[in-house]
Amino acid sequence: MIVTTINSSIRKLTGNRTALLHSSLAVLALTGAVGSLQVTAQEGPVLEEVVVTGIRASLQESLETKRFADSVVDAINAQDIGKFPDKNVADSLSRITGVSVTRGFGEGEKIAVRGTSPDQNRTLLNGAAVASADWFVLDNPSRAFNYTLLPSTIVSALEVYKSPQANIQEGSLGGTVMLRTRRPLDMEANSGVIQVQGMYSETSEEWDPNVSALYSWKNDAENLGFNISLTKQDRTLLREGTEVLGFEHQDFGAGAMWTPRAIGDAYFQQERERETALVTGQWRPTDAGEFTLTYLNSELDADNTNYNRYEWFNGQAGGGTIDPATARRVGSGVVAGEVANNYAEYYVIDRVSYSETESLDLQYSHNFESWSMDLRVGRTEAEGGTESDRQYGFDRFLEGSSFNGLQHTPFYEGQVESREQLVTRGLGWMMENQRIMDDEETYASADFEFPLELGVFNGIKAGVSYRDHDKGQHQEGTRFHWLTDAMHSDDATSYGGGSDTSGWNRWLYGNLKAGTLADYAVNESGAPYPLMNLSKAASVIFPAEAYANAATILFLPETWGVNEEILAAYGQMDFESDGFRGNFGVRVVQTDLASTGYNWDGDWLAASIDMLGGYQLLVDALDPRGEFNVRQETVDHDYTEVLPNLNLAFDLNDDMILRFSAAKVMARPDFIKIANQESANTDTRTGTRGNPELDPETANQFDLAYEWYFQDQALLAFTYFNKDISDSVISSTSTERRFDEKQGQYVDVLFVQPVNGKGAEVQGLEVSYQQNFGNFGVIANYTYTDADSKDDRDPVSNPGSGLVRGTSEHMANLSGFYENDWLSARVSYNYRTEWYDGLSEFGSEMYIDDYGQLDANVTFTVYDSWDIVLEGINITGEELEQYHIDTGRSARRYDNGARYVVGVNYRF
Numbered sequence: 044m045i046v047t048t049i050n051s052s053i054r055k056l057t058g059n060r061t062a063l064l065h066s067s068l069a070v071l072a073l074t075g076a077v078g079s080l081q082v083t084a085q086e087g088p089v090l091e092e093v094v095v096t097g098i099r100a101s102l103q104e105s106l107e108t109k110r111f112a113d114s115v116v117d118a119i120n121a122q123d124i125g126k127f128p129d130k131n132v133a134d135s136l137s138r139i140t141g142v143s144v145t146r147g148f149g150e151g152e153k154i155a156v157r158g159t160s161p162d163q164n165r166t167l168l169n170g171a172a173v174a175s176a177d178w179f180v181l182d183n184p185s186r187a188f189n190y191t192l193l194p195s196t197i198v199s200a201l202e203v204y205k206s207p208q209a210n211i212q213e214g215s216l217g218g219t220v221m222l223r224t225r226r227p228l229d230m231e232a233n234s235g236v237i238q239v240q241g242m243y244s245e246t247s248e249e250w251d252p253n254v255s256a257l258y259s260w261k262n263d264a265e266n267l268g269f270n271i272s273l274t275k276q277d278r279t280l281l282r283e284g285t286e287v288l289g290f291e292h293q294d295f296g297a298g299a300m301w302t303p304r305a306i307g308d309a310y311f312q313q314e315r316e317r318e319t320a321l322v323t324g325q326w327r328p329t330d331a332g333e334f335t336l337t338y339l340n341s342e343l344d345a346d347n348t349n350y351n352r353y354e355w356f357n358g359q360a361g362g363g364t365i366d367p368a369t370a371r372r373v374g375s376g377v378v379a380g381e382v383a384n385n386y387a388e389y390y391v392i393d394r395v396s397y398s399e400t401e402s403l404d405l406q407y408s409h410n411f412e413s414w415s416m417d418l419r420v421g422r423t424e425a426e427g428g429t430e431s432d433r434q435y436g437f438d439r440f441l442e443g444s445s446f447n448g449l450q451h452t453p454f455y456e457g458q459v460e461s462r463e464q465l466v467t468r469g470l471g472w473m474m475e476n477q478r479i480m481d482d483e484e485t486y487a488s489a490d491f492e493f494p495l496e497l498g499v500f501n502g503i504k505a506g507v508s509y510r511d512h513d514k515g516q517h518q519e520g521t522r523f524h525w526l527t528d529a530m531h532s533d534d535a536t537s538y539g540g541g542s543d544t545s546g547w548n549r550w551l552y553g554n555l556k557a558g559t560l561a562d563y564a565v566n567e568s569g570a571p572y573p574l575m576n577l578s579k580a581a582s583v584i585f586p587a588e589a590y591a592n593a594a595t596i597l598f599l600p601e602t603w604g605v606n607e608e609i610l611a612a613y614g615q616m617d618f619e620s621d622g623f624r625g626n627f628g629v630r631v632v633q634t635d636l637a638s639t640g641y642n643w644d645g646d647w648l649a650a651s652i653d654m655l656g657g658y659q660l661l662v663d664a665l666d667p668r669g670e671f672n673v674r675q676e677t678v679d680h681d682y683t684e685v686l687p688n689l690n691l692a693f694d695l696n697d698d699m700i701l702r703f704s705a706a707k708v709m710a711r712p713d714f715i716k717i718a719n720q721e722s723a724n725t726d727t728r729t730g731t732r733g734n735p736e737l738d739p740e741t742a743n744q745f746d747l748a749y750e751w752y753f754q755d756q757a758l759l760a761f762t763y764f765n766k767d768i769s770d771s772v773i774s775s776t777s778t779e780r781r782f783d784e785k786q787g788q789y790v791d792v793l794f795v796q797p798v799n800g801k802g803a804e805v806q807g808l809e810v811s812y813q814q815n816f817g818n819f820g821v822i823a824n825y826t827y828t829d830a831d832s833k834d835d836r837d838p839v840s841n842p843g844s845g846l847v848r849g850t851s852e853h854m855a856n857l858s859g860f861y862e863n864d865w866l867s868a869r870v871s872y873n874y875r876t877e878w879y880d881g882l883s884e885f886g887s888e889m890y891i892d893d894y895g896q897l898d899a900n901v902t903f904t905v906y907d908s909w910d911i912v913l914e915g916i917n918i919t920g921e922e923l924e925q926y927h928i929d930t931g932r933s934a935r936r937y938d939n940g941a942r943y944v945v946g947v948n949y950r951f
Contacts, residue, residue, distance in 0.1 A: 046255070049176075053073070054311075058247060059060065061780075064222075064609050067270070069392070078671070080917060081835065083656075084306075086908070092538070092578045096866055097122050097190075097862050097867045097902075098122055098820070098860050098862050098869060099756055099815065099820065099862060100122065100730070101118075101119070101120045101121065101122045102756050102813065102820070102822070103351060103755075103756050104118075104120040104200070105117075105118040105119055105120050105200075106756060106758055106813075107339065107831045108120075108200075108202060109466075109750070109758075110700070110750070110752060112252075113208070113489040113617070113624060113625050113626050113690045113692060114204055114205070114207070114208055114626075114690045114747055115204075115205040115206040115702060115704055115746050115762065116202055116204055116205065116206075117139045117140065117202070117203045117205070118179055118200060118201065118202045118203070118799045119135050119136075119138070119139065119201050119429070120199070120200045121198065121199050121200060122658055122867070123243045123778050126236075126948065127195035127196065127750065128195075128197050128869070128900075129151075129898070130194075130195055130253075130802040130914070130916065130944065131150055131151040131190060131195060131855075132151070132190050132193055132195045132198055132201065133150075133151025133152060133153070133154050133190035133192075133221070133681055133899070134150075134151040134873075134916075135195065135201070135411035136151070136154050136201065136203065136220065137151065137192075137856070137873050138822075138824075138856045138858065138871065138873060139203055139809070139824075139827050140762070140809040140811050140824040140825070140854075140856075141156055141205065141218075141532055141541075141764075141807070141809050141826045141828075141854070142154055142155070142156050142203060142218070142608070143155050143156075143849065143851060143875055144940075145161065145775035145790075145880075145925070146896075146923065147244060147281070147315075147596040147892075147937075148280060148282060148939060149916075149917065149939025149940065149942070150191060150278075151190055151191075152189055152190060152191055153187045153188065153189060153476060154166075154188075154190065154220065154230055155214075155217055155293070155849045156203065156205065156217030156218030156667060156808065157205065157217045157218065157764055157766070157805065157826075158520065158766070158805040158807065158828045158830040158847060158848075158849065158850040159174060159215075159216045159217035159710075159805075159849060160187075160848040160849040160881070161185070161187035161188075161356050161849065162185050162187045162206065162710070162713040163186075163215065163216040163217055163910040164187070164215045164216070164217045164218055164219070164220070164710075165188075165212065165214045165215040165219045165220070165865075166187075166188035166190075166220040166222065166238045166365060166803070167212065167219065167220070167222065168221075168222045168224070168337075168402070168404075169221075169222070169223060169224060169337060169404065169417075170221065171402070171404045171419065171421055171423070171486070172212070172423060172484055172486065173188065173192075173193075173339070173400060173402055173423055173425075174400055174402065174423040174424050174425035174482040174483060175187075175188050175189045175192060175400060175425050175482060176189075176398050176399075176400070176425040176426050176427030176479065176480045176481060176482050176751045177189055177398060177427055177428070178343060178345035178396040178398040178427050178428065179345075179396070180394060180396065180428070180432060180478060181430045181884050183714075183715035184287075184482070184514050184515065184516055184668070184714045184715055184718075185713055185714060185715065185866065186214070186711065186713055186714065187518075187713075189398070189423060190355060191317075191398075192317075192319075192341045192343060192344065192400050192425075192697055193275045193319070193341065194220070194255065194276055194317065194319050194397060196238065196257070196272065196274050196322045196433065197257075197272045197274065197319065198223065198224060199223055199224055199225045200223040200907070201220060201221060201222050201223065201486075202220070202221040202223070203218050203219070203220050203221075204218055204219045204220075204221065205217075205218045205746065205762075205764070206307075206688070206689060206690055206704035206706060206744075206746050207219070207630075207688050207706050207708055208615065208626060208628065208690065209504070209613040209614065209615040209626075209628025209629055209686075209688055209763040210490065210504050210506060210613055210615050210628070210629045211298070212508070213315075213611065213630055213632050213684070213686055213708070213709055214678050214709065214710060214711060215708060215789075216708055216709070216710040216740060216742050216766065216768065218427050224254050224321060224323065224337070225257075225259065225270060225323070225324055226270075226323060226335065227259045227260065227268030227269050227270040227323060227324070227325050228261055228265060228266075228325045228327070228365075230259040230261070230268075230270065230338075231258070231730075231951070232257070232260055232261045232262075232263075232268075232935040233258075233259070233260055234258075234259050234507035234950075234951060235256065235257045235258040235270075235947070235950070235951055236255075236256070236257050236258045236859065236949065236950045236951070237949045237951075238253070238255045238256070238912075238946060238948045239251075239252075239253075239254055239256075239290055239467070239947050240253040240254070240912065240944050240945065240946025240947070241253065241943075241944070241945055241946060242277075242942055242943070242944050243277065243942065243943045243945075244279055244280065244281065244940060244942050245892070245920065245940035245941040245942065245943075246280075246282065246283065246938060246939065246940035247279040247280060247312075247940075249279035251276075251277040251278050251279055252275070252276075252277055253275070253276045253277070253605050253944070254274070254275050254276075255272070255274040255275070255276075256272070256273050257270065257271070257272045257273075258271055260272060266326065266327040266328075267323065267325070267326050267327070268308050268324070268325050269323065269324040269325070270319070270322070270323050271320070271321070271322045271323075272319075272321040272386070273318075273319070273320055274317070274318070274319040274320075274323075275316075275317070275318050275319075276315075276316075276317045276429045276678050277314075277315060277316050277317070278313075278314075279313075279944050280311075280312070280313040280314075280347075280939075281311070281312055281313075281317075281940070282309075282311040282313075282937050282938065282939050283309070283310055283311075283571075283937070283938045284309045284311075284935060284936050284937070284938060285307070285308050285310075285449040285450075285451075285936050286306070286307060286309050286351075286449075286934070286935040286936075287303045287304070287305070287306050287308065287436070287449070287927070287933070287934045287935065288303075288304050288305040288306075288307070288353065288885050288889075289303075289304040289305075289729070289883060289885025289886060289927065290302065290303055290304065290376065290885075290887045290927050290932075290934075291304055291357065291359075291728075292520050292839050295357055295364050295365050295367060296357075296364075296367040296559075297365075297367035297370050297372075297377075300321075300372060300375060300377055301358045301375055301376030301377065301927065301928065301932070302356065302365060302376065302377045302886065303356055303377070303446070304355065304356065304357070304359045305354060305355040305356060305359060305653065306353065306354055306356070306446055306449065306451040307351040307352050307353035307390075307451075307558075307657060308351065308352050308571045308572070309349040309350070309351045309356070309937075310349075310351070310570055310571060310572075310574070311347065311348070311349050312347060312348045312349075312350075313346065313347035313348075313349075313382065313392060314344070314345075314347075314821075315343065315344070315347055316341070316343070316344040317341065317343045317344075318341070319339075319340070319341040319342075319859050320338075320339070320340045320341075320647070321337070321338070321340075322337070322338045323335065323336070323337045323338075324336045325535075328608060330377065331408075331409055331410045331411065332407065332408070332409045333407070333408045333409075334406070334407050335404075335405075335406045335408075336403075336404070336405050336406075337402070337403075337404045337406075337627040338402070338403050338404075339400065339401065339402040339403075340399075340400070340401050341399065341400045341401075342398075342399040342400075343396070343397060343398045343399065343427075344396075344866050345396040345397055345398065345917060346394065346395050346396055347394050347395045347396055348392070348394065348577065349391070349392045350390070350392070350570075350572070350574060350575075351388075351389075351390045351391075352387075352388075352389050352393050352445040352465070352571070352572050353387060353388045353390060354385060354386075354387050354441065354446070354451055354453050354715075355378075355385055355388075356382050356385060356444070356446070357382065357389065357500065359386070359842060361515060362445070363382045363383045363384040363385045364382065365377065365380040365381070365382050366380060366381045366382065366383070369381040369445075369835055371447075371930055373931035374450060374691065374928065374929030374932060375838075375928060375929060375930055375932075376927065376929065376932050377930070378447070378448055378931060378932050378933075379446060379447040379448065380445070380446060381443060381444070381445045381446075382442040382443060382444055382445075383442065384440060384441070384442065385440070385441055385443065385444050385743075386438065386439075386440055386441075387438060387440070387444070387453055387460075388429070388436050388437070388438045388441055388471075389436075389437040389438070389465065389560060389572070389888070390434070390435070390436055391432075391434070391435040391439075391575055391577075391580075391823075392432050392433070392434050392435075393432065393433045393434075393435075393577050394429045394430065394431070394432040394433075395429065395430045395431045395432075395615075396427075396429045396430070397426075397427060397428075397430065398425070398426075398427030399425065399426055399427065400423070400424075400425040400576075401423070401424055401425070402421065402422070402423035402424075403421055403422055403423075404419065404420075404423075405420050405421060406418070406427050406689055407419075414491060414492060414493045414494070415491070415492045416489065416490065416491050416492075416700060417488075417489070417490040417491075417492075417831065418489050418490075419486075419487065419488045419490075420486070420487045420491075421485075421486055421487075422483075422484070422485045422486070423484050424481070424482065424483040424484075424485070424830065425481065425482040425681045425774075426476075426479065426480070426481045427478070427479070427480055427715075428478045428479040428480045428516070429477060429478050429504060429842070430477060430479070431440065431476075431948065432475065432476050432477070432478075433473070433475050433584075433585055434472075434473060434474050434475065434476070435454060435470065435473050435575070435580060435584065436470070436471045436472045436473065437469065437470055437471060438469075438471035438472075439455070439468050439469075439471075440593070441453050441455050441460065441500070442454045442455055442456070442457070444907045447562065448816050449520050449935075449936055450934045451715040455925040461573060462573060463591040463810050465562060465572060465573070466559060466560040466564045466573055466740075467559055467560070468558070468559060468560050469557075469558070469559050469560075470557045470560075470863045472493055472524065472586065473584050473585070473810070474520060474521065474522060474523070475520065475521040475585065476518065476519070476520040476521075476524075476598075477517075477518065477519050477520070477772040478516060478517070478518040478601070479517050479518075480514075480515070480516045480518065480524070481513070481514070481516070481517075482513070482514045483512070483513045483514075483918065484509065484510055484511065484512040484513075484740070485510070485511045486509065487509050487513070488506060488507065488508035488509070488511045489506055489507055489508075489510065489571055490504065490505075490506035491504070491505050491506060492504050493505075494622075494871060499618040499619060500616055500617070500621040501617055501618060501619050502616070502617035503614070503615070503616055503617075504614070504615040504616075504617065504628070505612075505613065505614045505615070506612070506613055507610075507611065507612045508609075508610075508611045508612075509608075509609070509610055509611075509615075510608070510609040510611075511606070511607075511608055511609075512606070512607045512608075512609065513604060513605070513606050513607075514604070514714045515602075515603050515604030515605060515639075515714075515718075516601060516602065516603065516604075518597075518598035518601040518602055518626075519595055519596060519597050519598055519602075520595065520596055520598060521590070521593050521594070521595045522593060522594055522595075522596065523589050523590075523592065523593045527839065528746070530911060531700065536564065538653035540835070546674070556585075557583060557584055561577055562577075562579075562583070563575045563576050563577075563580040563583075565623045569789070581919070589648050594652070595654055596651040596652055596655065597641075597651055597654065598647075598651070598653075598680060598722045598733045599647045599650060599651050599673065599724040600641070600647050600723065601720060601722050602640070602641060602720075603639060603640035603641075603718045603733070604638075604640075604864070604913070605636065605638045605639075605641050605714050605717055605718060605735075606635070606636070606638075606642070607634055607635070607636050607637075607711070608634070608635045609632065609634050610632070610633045610898065611630060611631065611632045611633070611634070612630070612631050613628055613629065613630040613631070614628055614629060615628030622693060622694050622817070623691065623693045623694065623933075624692050624694075625689070625690045625692055626689075626690050627687075627688065627689040627690070628687070628688060629685060629686065629687045629688070630685075630686040630687070631683070631684070631685050632683065632684050632686065632709070633681070633682075634682055634683075634684075634711065634739070635679070635681045635718065636679065636680045636681060636683060636735065637677050637678075637679050638677065638678045638679075638717055638719040638735035639675060639677040639678075639679070639719055640675070640676065640718060640719030640720045640733070640735070641673060641674070641675055641676075641720075642673075642674055642675075642676045642719075643670045643671050643673045643674070644670065644671050644672045645666045645668050645671055646665055646666035646669065647721075647723075648665055649665035649666035649668075649671065650666075650671035650673050651673075652665070653673070656674055667674075676719065677719070677737075678719050678735035678736065678780065680717075680735055680736045680737075682738055682739060684707075684739065684741065685707075685711045686706070686707045686709060687706065687707055688704070688705070688706035688707070689703075689704065689705045689706065690702075690703075690704045691703045691704070697951075698751060698753060699750065699751050699752075699753045700747070700748075700749075700752075701746075701748070701749055701750075702746065702747070702748040702749075702750070702762075703745070703746065703747055703834070704744075704745060704746040704748075705743075705744070705745040705746075706744055706745075706746060707740050707741060707742070707743055707744075709739045709740065709741045709742075709814075709831040710739060710740045710741075712737040712738075712739065712740070712772050712797070715731075715774075716734060716737060716772055716797040717733055717734065717735045717737050718733035718735070719733055720731075720732070720733045721794070723781045723792045723794070724792075724884075724885070725781055725790055725792065726803070728792050729792065729793050729794075729795070729885055729886035730781070730793065730794040730795070730796050731793045731794065731796070732794050732796040733796075733797070734796055734797050734798060737772060737797060737798070737799060738770050738799050739770065740769070740770050740771050740772060741768070741770060742766045742767060742768040742769065743767045743769075744765060744766040744767070745764070745765055745768075746762060746763065746764045746765075747762070747763045748760065748761065748762040748763075749761045749762075754814060755815075756813070756814075756815050756820075756848040757813060757814040757891060758812065759811070759812050759929055760809075760810070760811040760812075760814050761808065761810055762807075762808070762811075763808055763809075763810040764805075764806065764807055764809070765804075765805070765806040766803075766804070766805040766806070767802070767804055768802045768803045768804070768805065769801075769802040770802060770833070771796070771799070771800050771801070771803050771833075771834070772797045772799060772800065772801040772849075773798060773799075773800035773832075773834050773843070773844055774795045774797055774798070774841060774843050774844060774882070775798050776793055776795055776840060776841050777792050777793075777796070777797070778790070778791050778792065778794070778795065779791075779792055779794055785831055793886065795842070795843075795882065795886060800831035800832075800833070801832075801834050801937070802832075802833045803830060803831060803832045803833055803835075803847050804830070804831050804833065805828065805829070805830045805831075805847065805850070806829050807826060807828035807829060808825050808826070808827045809823045809824065809825070809826050810824060810826075811823075811824040812824070818861055818862055818863050819859070819860070820842075820859070820860045820861075821857075821858070821859050821860075821862075822856070822857075822858040822859075823855075823856065823857045823858070824855065824856050825853070825854070825855045825856075826855070827851050827852065827853060827854070828851065828852060828853075828854070829852070830847035830850040832844075832845045832846055834848050838888060838928060842882055842886060842887065842888050843879075843881065843882050843888055844880045846856050846888070847879065848878075848879050848880065848881050849878055849879070849880070850878055851875040851876045851877065851878040852876050853874075853875070853876045854874065854875040854876070855873075855874045855875075856871065856873050856874075857871070858870065858871045858872075859921045864932075865903060865904045866901070866902070866903060866904070867900075867901070867902040867904075867907075868899075868900070868901045868902075869899065869900045869901075870897070870898070870899045871898045871899070872895060872896070872897050872898075873895065873896050873898075874893070874894070874895035874896075875893070875894055875895075877891060877892050877893055877930070878890065878891055880925070882935075887927055887934070888928055889925050889926075889927065889934060889935075890925060890926050890927070890928070890930075890934075891923065891924070891925050892924040892925065892926060892930065894923065895921060896916075896917050896919075896921050896922075897915075897917070897919045897921075898914075898915060898916050898917065898918065899914065899915045899918060900913070900914045900915075901913040901914075908949055908950045908951060909947065909948070909949055909951075910915050910947065910948040910949075911947055912944065912945070912946045912947070912948060913943075913944070913945055914942070914943065914944035914945075915941065915942070915943050915944075916942040916944070917939070917940070917941050917942065918937045918940065918941050918943075919941070920938070920940055922936055922937060922938045922941065923936070923937045923938075924937075926938050
């Protein structure tokens with residue numbers, strides 16, 4: 044007899060939602076730490092024993108969370124201790140209706156909910172913020188949480204709140220993700236799990252270890268306990284692809300159209316090593332009071348090397364112009380053509396990268412006779428980025444190149460440039476940079492709850508919280524030619540960028556004997572071109588004596604910090620009566636912002652060198668103004684938002700619920716957008732500038748949902764959502780002159796600066812279905828989203844205008860599973876249609892094409908406590924494809940390959 048019998052009996056014995064909830068929770072409490080359900084009637088007719096385990100137990104708990112929530116909520120629960128449905132938490136979230144995920148390196152990284160961008164959503168760990176810093180050099184400090192920092196083994200459940208409540212932290216336009224970890228007093232004493240697994244990556248053809256362990260203890264009195272989770276996960280990553288470095292709108296004799304700046308074959312290698320520790324301690328000094336202390340430490344070493352073989356087109360980097368007679372056009376741009384006498388680079392960046400997060404959270408809860416309180420203090424901090432990126436440029440001018448889509452062909456000495464000719468390229472330039480991002484937050488909160496018996500009102504909740512948040516970045520670079528003898532001479536002509544006259548090149552070739560690419564080339568099977576012996580290259584091109592003749596300068600435009608002091612207070616009324624329940628409340632939030640960065644007169648590079656002292660001739664050659672007046676300046680901005688909300692749930696009958704939610708929500712602008720900074724890329728002629736006086740984005744939203752729980756562990760649901768967004772952050776543009784260090788001359792740079800726009804209208808429909816058929820089951824959902832910006836569309840002079848980032852019109856998930864006493868198998872397919880992904884680092888609009896991923900998982904229970912696990916991730920090897928404005932104009936294609944996991948789990 045299945046759980047349906049129990050629930051039917053409960054409904055006959057209870058006449059209201061509270062009794063049903065309490066009864067259901069009592070049933071669920073019997074599942075224990077491993078999520079099994081065993082119920083035997085103690086009085087009256089004897090019911091058969093009911094056992095629900097594994098996938099079905101997880102689905103049961105998830106549906107209970109959704110069904111009895113006052114808000115619009117979706118949930119995912121672990122099938123067992125340390126057994127979350129996916130290796131990556133973001134991948135699990137992507138299976139929830141309305142949730143999308145980015146997978147730039149084949150692993151879920153950031154999530155977005157209901158037509159929003161990742162920075163417009165929040166992730167909380169047990170209700171508290173977790174600092175996050177990215178390792179990738181092209182990522183900007185963001186409000187988006189990077190899920191690669193948290194292994195799924197530490198998560199017991201997650202909930203996505205799509206409609207807000209006053210007692211939940213503000214800051215999301217889309218949804219708030221609550222990650223839950225296990226508490227020791229809720230687990231059996233001396234219980235836990237050990238996992239030993241190996242992961243095979245198809246592209247790198249390497250096996251990597253994945254090891255984790257969880258141990259939980261509590262005393263006999265069950266008032267003191269702790270658990271500890273340790274995880275070590277490695278991954279040898281190889282991503283192959285072809286990419287366009289931006290597009291320029293110009294007329295080269297065939298009419299104004301978009302043309303590619305450069306095309307190259309990218310070969311990205313990385314060694315990831317992630318170590319995570321989570322420790323939770325609980326102490327109940329009295330029956331009414333409880334302390335909970337949670338400590339998280341996660342460290343990711345992410346050293347990587349990016350190779351690329353570029354050809355530059357249409358006047359870029361001193362090259363030639365596309366021949367109008369050969370140009371082939373698709374939509375608004377050129378996709379094929381030929382160019383003569385263009386510049387080419389074999390470009391290598393060897394990076395030492397990392398990301399680390401640490402959090403300490405202390406919570407005290409106390410239940411008094413007539414009210415309860417929850418006090419919390421904590422601190423979380425993160426740091427990440429690139430400690431060193433050594434860059435090598437082996438270059439030459441070609442006789443010409445041709446391109447067709449992402450295919451490109453270089454010509455040299457009357458033929459297609461061969462590998463033998465490629466390695467004869469000489470070292471044209473080298474440099475080293477460092478970019479570190481940091482994120483810190485100290486917080487405190489006090490929440491109070493007062494039960495009521497006043498008509499339909501059954502409770503009042505109120506609270507106050509304070510957050511002091513800092514986020515910023517520091518960037519500097521080492522230049523190896525500014526301390527040579529030529530730099531101190533009276534020969535001002537040697538300060539230019541010419542390859543034959545610069546003091547750097549004379550010193551480099553005269554003293555280091557850098558040679559050509561052939562001196563460092565290594566042939567590696569599968570690579571599109573010879574790679575480099577990086578240790579040999581570093582010993583020759585970056586020797587100790589090179590650092591003795593170098594200068595390290597601060598990158599003034601990209602060194603900045605933002606501080607936010609946030610004070611929030613809320614009040615919430617809960618209500619319930621026969622056939623309906625819900626809450627309404629208001630949250631008031633005051634934000635005081637201080638954005639600090641450098642300002643200067645004239646050229647930033649000259650100003651930075653001038654700060655070092657002793658290089659006046661070089662400074663004068665770059666910018667002869669004499670005084671640069673470098674100073675740090677802080678821009679202050681503050682705003683207050685009043686955020687009301689209402690959540691209603693109507694019990695149409697024992698199995699059907701109708702929900703309505705209305706609220707005002709807010710999302711603060713992303714940190715890079717409010718940074719007091721300016722950054723220019725003279726290679727691509729693009730730049731960015733922050734705007735500390737941006738106001739937050741707000742939205743008036745409402746939801747209407749119908750849920751039918753037509754069988755046990757079964758659901759059919761429809762949800763309509765609408766968001767009227769105001770003050771959306773858009774871009775404005777301006778053109779200014781900046782100095783190009785490589786070419787030794789001033790060039791026009793198109794700057795993009797964020798401003799508050801008119802807003803956007805986002806609406807959509809979510810459909811969910813799940814049902815069991817004996818040992819089989821199916822879970823399916825579909826999301827339709829229509830997002831329209833209220834701002835004007837101008838892709839030429841204002842790229843990105845009139846677009847809503849991160850929105851796929853169609854998203855769908857389909858999972859089928861089979862489960863018996865010894866076998867658990869699941870196959871899942873996740874699909875989303877194309878979406879606008881924002882501006883690339885080169886200022887071009889980037890769209891990601893339709894993407895679908897197939898995953899599978901099989902678990903064999905050998906004995907009661909031993910499992911053999913087999914898993915496949917992206918088993919069809921789906922590639923990530925991007926384009927620029929028109930689907931026929933390819934911009935990037937990356938192959939991350941499939942991954943396979945084999946391992947053993949032992950539970951005790």
